Amino acid sequence: MKKFTTTLLMLMLTLQLFAQGEGSAIADTLAGSEKIYVVVTCVAIILIGLLAFLFSIERRLKKLEKKS
Amino acid sequence: MYKSWWKILGAVLVMYSTIAGFLASVPPLPILHQSIRNLYFHVPMWFAMIVLFTISVIQSIKYLSSSNQINDSKAVQSVNAGIIFGILGLVTGAVWARFTWGQAWSFDVKQNFAAIAMLLYFAYLILRNAIDEEQKRAKISAIYNIFAFPMMVVLLFVLPRLSDSLHPGNGGNPGFNAYDLDSRMRMVFYPACLGWILIGYWIYTILFRVSALEKNK
Numbered sequence: 001m002k003k004f005t006t007t008l009l010m011l012m013l014t015l016q017l018f019a020q021g022e023g024s025a026i027a028d029t030l031a032g033s034e035k036i037y038v039v040v041t042c043v044a045i046i047l048i049g050l051l052a053f054l055f056s057i058e059r060r061l062k063k064l065e066k067k068s
Numbered sequence: 069m070y071k072s073w074w075k076i077l078g079a080v081l082v083m084y085s086t087i088a089g090f091l092a093s094v095p096p097l098p099i100l101h102q103s104i105r106n107l108y109f110h111v112p113m114w115f116a117m118i119v120l121f122t123i124s125v126i127q128s129i130k131y132l133s134s135s136n137q138i139n140d141s142k143a144v145q146s147v148n149a150g151i152i153f154g155i156l157g158l159v160t161g162a163v164w165a166r167f168t169w170g171q172a173w174s175f176d177v178k179q180n181f182a183a184i185a186m187l188l189y190f191a192y193l194i195l196r197n198a199i200d201e202e203q204k205r206a207k208i209s210a211i212y213n214i215f216a217f218p219m220m221v222v223l224l225f226v227l228p229r230l231s232d233s234l235h236p237g238n239g240g241n242p243g244f245n246a247y248d249l250d251s252r253m254r255m256v257f258y259p260a261c262l263g264w265i266l267i268g269y270w271i272y273t274i275l276f277r278v279s280a281l282e283k284n285k
Contacts, residue, residue, distance in 0.1 A: 035103035038167045042109050042160040043086070049156045053271065060278050067285050 069273045074266055081263025085112075088256045095250055099168055106164050107253070108260040113157035114224075115261045116268030120150030121189070123272065125217040128210035140206035141279055143213060144196060147189055149272035153264075154186050169234050178235035181223040188216045188223075 089108035097104055124146040131139035161179065166172040173179060195212055199205035228238040 034101035035167055036101075036105070038103040038164060039090070039105045039109065041163050042106050045159050045163065046109060046113070046156050049152060049159075050271075053152055057274060057278060060282070064278070064281055064285065 069276075075270050078263050078266025078270060081259045082267055085256050085260030085263055089260065092256055093252060095253075103164060103168060104253075106160065108256055110157060110160040110164060111257070112261045112264035113153045113160065116264045117150045117153040117157060118221075118224075119265045120146045120153065120268050120272055121217060121220060123269075124150065125213055128213040131206060131210045132214075135203075137202070137206065138280075140210065141283070142276055143210065144193070145275040145279055146272045147192055147213070148275055149268055151186065151189055151193075152271065153268055154182075154189070158182060158186065165234075174234070176235060177231050177233045178228040178238050181227055185220040185223045188219055192216055 085108050089105050094102065094104050124143045127139045127143035127146065130136070131143060158179075161182070162172040165174065165176070165179070169176070192209060192212055196205055196209045199208060228235065
């Protein structure tokens with residue numbers, strides 16, 4: 001187990017090393033193609049936000065159902 | 069509140085505006101390019117938020133004249149729903165700014181004041197949690213809400229116009245409608261606004277109904 005966690009930590013270290021290159025690649029993709037992916041990102045954010053809200057309502061309703 | 073025709077209308081309008089928002093043609097623009105399509109998603113978030121906060125302030129005024137607890141819980145639930153849309157508007161605005169203005173948060177006046185307007189409403193919710201007695205809480209928060217609403221309007225629509233801003237419609241920049249919101253875009257933009265306002269109202273009614281059930285238990 002210890003070995004496993006060490007390996008994982010080492011992997012995370014390397015991930016951090018790669019992060020900068022990856023990040024700019026993502027930024028390049030978003031800025032390319034006439035910036036249509038910016039719109040896709042925003043629509044995805046809106047959907048994630050509303051779905052998260054849906055889950056919070058679900059949790060409140062579950063509590064109510066347990067009580068009744 | 070319990071009829072479903074306007075919920076279906078809202079769903080259809082949002083569906084239409086999403087599909088047409090991606091597929092309909094837009095005028096060729098420098099810097100923005102295709103990201104002008106964000107107009108159909110980012111701006112309606114703010115419209116929905118403003119409508120929900122308007123409902124909230126109306127309910128607060130009603131509470132002060134009637135002292136009915138239902139008005140108070142309507143006021144707080146519409147703020148809860150409005151804050152969701154405000155946060156979505158801020159985040160989508162930051163993403164859009166990252167690729168058109170160069171930075172996600174460039175401390176532009178519009179961004180700063182929008183964030184402060186959000187904080188005003190966070191303060192409303194925190195103020196409510198701080199007061200235990202139900203009637204006192206309702207009365208104080210209703211009065212706070214009546215003050216917060218005009219502050220929010222001033223922060224979003226008056227102050228950014230008085231100084232330099234990158235945001236369209238502020239700091240001497242013309243709004244989108246001045247030069248590039250042509251008739252094709254209007255055909256998508258207005259239904260998008262109405263649709264998202266209806267969805268926002270729907271979310272508010274759901275929150276209100278759940279909280280009413282929670283109170284009855």
